[in-house]
Every structure is written in structure tokens, then in C-alpha cells.
Amino acid sequence: MLFQTPEFLVLILSVLVGIALIRTHTLQLVFLLAASYIFYMWWNPAYIFLIVFSTLIDYFVGNALGRTDNRGARVRLLTLSCVANLGLLSTFKYFDFFTDSINQAILSSGGSTQLPTLHVLLPIGISFYTFQSMSYTIDVFRGKQKPERSLARFALYVAFFPQLVAGPILRSTQFLPQLYKVVNLRPENLRAGFHLVLSGLVKKLVIADNISPLADSILNSPQGLPSPVIWVGLITFAVQIYCDFAGYSDIARGLGRMFGYDIPINFNFPYLSKSITELWQRWHITLSTWLRDYLYGSLPGSRTNLLLAYRNLMITMVLCGLWHGAGWNFALFGAYLGTVLVIEWLTGWNRIGRGRRAGEALTPIDKWRKKILDIVRWGVTMYVILLGYIFFRVHSLPDIIYTAKKFIVFDFTFKFGTWGLAKANPFKAVMLLGAFVVLHAISYRMNGISGWMDRMNRLQQSAVYLMVTLALIWLWPSAEKSFVYFQF
Numbered sequence: 001m002l003f004q005t006p007e008f009l010v011l012i013l014s015v016l017v018g019i020a021l022i023r024t025h026t027l028q029l030v031f032l033l034a035a036s037y038i039f040y041m042w043w044n045p046a047y048i049f050l051i052v053f054s055t056l057i058d059y060f061v062g063n064a065l066g067r068t069d070n071r072g073a074r075v076r077l078l079t080l081s082c083v084a085n086l087g088l089l090s091t092f093k094y095f096d097f098f099t100d101s102i103n104q105a106i107l108s109s110g111g112s113t114q115l116p117t118l119h120v121l122l123p124i125g126i127s128f129y130t131f132q133s134m135s136y137t138i139d140v141f142r143g144k145q146k147p148e149r150s151l152a153r154f155a156l157y158v159a160f161f162p163q164l165v166a167g168p169i170l171r172s173t174q175f176l177p178q179l180y181k182v183v184n185l186r187p188e189n190l191r192a193g194f195h196l197v198l199s200g201l202v203k204k205l206v207i208a209d210n211i212s213p214l215a216d217s218i219l220n221s222p223q224g225l226p227s228p229v230i231w232v233g234l235i236t237f238a239v240q241i242y243c244d245f246a247g248y249s250d251i252a253r254g255l256g257r258m259f260g261y262d263i264p265i266n267f268n269f270p271y272l273s274k275s276i277t278e279l280w281q282r283w284h285i286t287l288s289t290w291l292r293d294y295l296y297g298s299l300p301g302s303r304t305n306l307l308l309a310y311r312n313l314m315i316t317m318v319l320c321g322l323w324h325g326a327g328w329n330f331a332l333f334g335a336y337l338g339t340v341l342v343i344e345w346l347t348g349w350n351r352i353g354r355g356r357r358a359g360e361a362l363t364p365i366d367k368w369r370k371k372i373l374d375i376v377r378w379g380v381t382m383y384v385i386l387l388g389y390i391f392f393r394v395h396s397l398p399d400i401i402y403t404a405k406k407f408i409v410f411d412f413t414f415k416f417g418t419w420g421l422a423k424a425n426p427f428k429a430v431m432l433l434g435a436f437v438v439l440h441a442i443s444y445r446m447n448g449i450s451g452w453m454d455r456m457n458r459l460q461q462s463a464v465y466l467m468v469t470l471a472l473i474w475l476w477p478s479a480e481k482s483f484v485y486f487q488f
Helices: 004-019 025-041 045-067 071-108 126-142 151-159 172-180 187-219 226-257 276-282 285-294 306-324 327-349 363-393 397-408 426-445 449-454 458-475
Strands: none
Touching: 004 025, 004 306, 025 045, 025 151, 025 285, 045 071, 045 397, 071 126, 126 151, 126 449, 151 172, 187 226, 187 426, 187 449, 226 363, 226 397, 226 426, 276 285, 276 327, 276 363, 285 306, 306 327, 327 363, 327 449, 363 397, 397 426
């Protein structure tokens, strides 16, 4: 069930009406949980048992941790939670990938024995709710979260439908306390949430879905295409994946806001970053902080030894790459980003401009130097991330090598041609890329389009509603397209 479908509209309207009629807190929790399970079962009803299994394991582990102070018993309980959660994730997401890799190695060495594969469909959202559920037991183990006694409340924390399948990844310390209050549908929350949903729909349906055909036509078959076309493909993909994922996050946050729940921000203008370190702090924030707090910080030596810290950073980023998908290209993407981050740490690139003391005035010359330096750093950062997107988006090794070569060594001598891109409507895509730049600049200056709409008067809001409605009618995709991060 996609956010942009009539089925979801019926679901969300039914949930809002149901919550308005139900005044008992416990019944509200059960009602929201039932709606969340219906939402998840829409893709494959059988996979509801996976999320229920993770929920029950971590619920009982959390409560068992609260009943014992024995260090050994607590470690065993935490191990049970991690093994159960990561075991499910590994089985459904990575088993066939590693088995196929081993089988290919056996064939390459002249062997004939083949390991069996499962050929199971990847459960949607498993990477997100696994991390979310597991972080609860880790926080209880560390003493940062009290065990949750209500199974319904904990189950809703794991399966809350607006962010269930593509984040943001919630923390129990952030979200569970919000589930203790009765839901009151306040007009200001409904209005602010609606504005976030509108912002997300524009990003997804107007921009991402309309420029994706151009990115697909270029990056699915890059062989033979000249450098300018490769650049267009990568820039288009960069905007597509941002608008697609940030659009989902906006919709999820907007739906949560309607119920009075605060879902954390997941994107903070990442493409304005002046280093990869800064970009990673602005992109998919809930994942990057999760990896920092639960993986990187847990590896030995992260805080005491510089070489071990670099090693742990590389491990974290490679695993981050694999989290995005079961493929060696994703591992290369993680290794590439890890290498860039280590280089930035070693050279101090990510710390340029931080040496000035707070309140110290800049001379006019200093201001111009800073502007020029910021532009250079931004340009380098965008070049580095676009190069990284080759590993993320292009899957076969020959295509990765060809695309990287054309991206790095710019081919100035080429003949203009269609290159089979006519069906992708490149002129519309370029127009929408320009619209994205303008809207992104306005959003940055106004601290978010949805927040800007919140501050408008009714006449201004009505004018925006009309423009958004016309844009959606004109540019609504001819075919339903799922969100990119559903596959992760």
C-alpha cells in the first residue's frame, strides 16, 4: 500500500475518524496497532509474523533485562535479541546473496558443488524495523530506557505505519514516551501535518517520479554514452533519490504530526554540505546516528586509538553500504564513503572554517575568501558524492568502470544525438531539475516549505493548495512507482 494510492487514502481517513471517536487511550493504541498491521500486511500477509516475532522477542528480552542485574545474564539476553533480529535480517536479505557469491567462486575454481538458495521475497521494511526494535533492547541494556510493560505500546512503537517501511528510524527514548498520552486531533497538528504530507507528495510524485525515467535510461545502460550524458544521469539520480526518500520522510513525519506525534527529521539540506562528513550528518540522519551510537561506538578502540577509530569507521561504512542492499556494489559504495571520510579526518577537510572564535567579526576580504572557499568545498563534495552514486546505482562491474571513467575523464569530443533518451522526456526532466533547485533554495531560506506554509494566512495557503493540486494533476505519474528505499 503506497502513500499515493486510493487504498492508503481510505486507510488514513478511517484511522483519523476512528481516533476521533475513540477516547480511551488503550483502545487508541490497539486501534493504531491494528491499522499498522493492516498497512504492513497489504504487501504480503504472511510476513506479519516476522515483525510480530521481532516485537515479542525484544519485548520479553527488555522486560527480562529489567528484572536482573547479573552482568552475564544481561549479556546473554542482549545476545538473544541481536541474534534473533540480525538472524532474520540476514536470512531474508543476505543469505541468497552470499550463497550465490560462494557458488560463483566454486564455479570459477572449476568445482561443481552448489549450495542451495532460498529464493524468498525480501520483506518490505525489514532493515528499518529490525534496527528500530533492536535499538530498544540495547538502550534497556545500557540503562537509557526503562523496560516497556505494555505490549500494545511497544508493538506500536515497532510497527507505527507512517514510518514503518522506510523510516525515519525511531528510538524508543524518543517515541515510546509520546505513546503514553491520549491522541487528540488538534487543528494545528492536522494542518501542519497536511503541509508536510503535501511537501512530500510534491517531492515524490512531481519531481522524483518524473525525472526517474531519464536517470534509468542513462544508468541502466551507460555503455556508449558520452560524458555529458553520464553527468546528466548522475545529477538526475541524485535529485531523484533525494526527493524520493526525503519525500517519504516528509509524508511519514506529516502523518505522525496529525496524531500529535513528533517523528525526527531525516534530511537537513544534505546537498548544501561542504564535506562528506557534513553530508552524512544531514542525509538519512536517523540511520547515520543509529550506526554511530550502536555500531561505531560499540567497536573497541573507537574513542582511545586513532588507527582503530579509522578501522571502525571503515567497518561501519561498509556495513552501512550493505544495509542499503545485498550486492557487492553497495559494499563498494560503503568502502568508498569510508575512505573519503578517513581522508577528510586525516587532512582536516571537514574542519576547515571551524577555527574562528564565536562572535569574531569577519573583514570584507575574509567574507569573500570564505564564500569562495565554501563554493570550492561544496563543488568538491558534490563531485565526490556523484562519483559515489555510481557504485550505488550502477550494478554491474563493467558498467561501473565505464561510468566512472566517463565521469572522471570528461569527454569533450562527442557528437550530439538522442542516444535513445527521447522516451525519457529529457526536456521535462531538465525543467523539473530547475524547479527543484528553485524550491530547494526557497525551502532553505524559509526553513522548510511546510513550515513556511504554516506561517501563511488562509488566502496564501489556498493559493498554494491550488498550485500543488494543478501540479499533481498535470505531472501525476502514469504508473505507480514505489519508493526507492522500499527495496532496502
